[in-house]
Amino acid sequence: PVTAGSIVVPYGHVIGNEKWRGSEIAQRLQGKIRLIFEDGLGLVDFHLSNRTCILYISEADLVAGDEFKRRLVRFRNASSLGGIVIVERTQLSDQYFLAVQKLVVLELGMVLLPVANQGEASQLITQLVREQSKDHNSNPFLRKQCSQLAEPLVFRTVQQIPGVGKTKALLLLQQFGSIHRLCNASVKELEVVVGQTVAQQIHTF
Numbered sequence: 001p002v003t004a005g006s007i008v009v010p011y012g013h014v015i016g017n018e019k020w021r022g023s024e025i026a027q028r029l030q031g032k033i034r035l036i037f038e039d040g041l042g043l044v045d046f047h048l049s050n051r052t053c054i055l056y057i058s059e060a061d062l063v064a065g066d067e068f069k070r071r072l073v074r075f076r077n078a079s080s081l082g083g084i085v086i087v088e089r090t091q092l093s094d095q096y097f098l099a100v101q102k103l104v105v106l107e108l109g110m111v112l113l114p115v116a117n118q119g120e121a122s123q124l125i126t127q128l129v130r131e132q133s134k135d136h137n138s139n140p141f142l143r144k145q146c147s148q149l150a151e152p153l154v155f156r157t158v159q160q161i162p163g164v165g166k167t168k169a170l171l172l173l174q175q176f177g178s179i180h181r182l183c184n185a186s187v188k189e190l191e192v193v194v195g196q197t198v199a200q201q202i203h204t205f
Contacts, residue, residue: 010034014129015047025056028122033129043075046125049132052082054125057100062093069103076108084128084153086121089114109180111153128153154179163201168194172202 009015013034020026021037029035041047046054055075061068075083085104089097097114104112115121131152157179158169175193176182182202190199 009047009049011049011132012129014125015041017041017045020045024118025122025125028119029125032122032126043071043078048084048125048128052084052128052132054084054086056121057085057087059088059090059093062088062096062100072104072108072110076110082111083108084111084113086113086115086124088117088121090116105179106183109178111157111179113153113157158182161202161205163198164194168198 013036014029015036015038016026016029018037018039018041026035026037043055044053045056048054055072057068072083072085085100087093087097087100087104101112104110113124115124155169155173158164158172159166161169164172171193172182172190176185185203187199187203190202193199194202
């Protein structure tokens with residue numbers, strides 16, 4: 001079950017699934033943010049805030065078969081929460097990455113963030129928690145940007161596309177509104193926003 005809706009996560013805290021106790025991620029998060037372990041998080045690995053949680057797919061999950069896909073689909077169907085999928089992209093798991101990317105981003109409309117290992121994942125989680133803990137309301141510039149970009153993560157994800165920097169990412173999201181619509185845009189539609197060369201790069205990517 002996804003019992004996520006009832007969980008309240010204080011700012012600067014992460015609630016981790018009991019199965020991660022003693023893991024490399026947990027050890028590296030200690031001292032950077034407050035990590036509390038809970039049993040019964042169901043499908044979720046880490047809760048960052050009341051609305052956002054992380055599902056972690058390890059190299060072993062990818063190699064072991066399709067169980068992780070069922071977990072992602074169950075989460076998507078059962079939950080109104082924002083799900084961020086962190087996936088270990090290593091030499092061994094690289095061959096599975098494209099299929100995971102297609103499932104997570106295109107079919108489920110979730111954010112996918114590849115990492116090399118658990119150490120990198122812990123840095124990413126720390127960064128996400130700090131982002132969310134900043135007080136956006138006190139800064140009029142941040143507030144304006146937040147209303148345009150409902151999700152800073154989506155913004156950051158779009159910047160990962162080759163040839164797309166902050167400005168182009170902003171233009172693309174203003175035009176298309178979501179990663180899902182951006183992925184399904186034709187080269188012609190993209191050209192209007194970013195020009196021919198980058199449009200082709202985005203489409204290929």
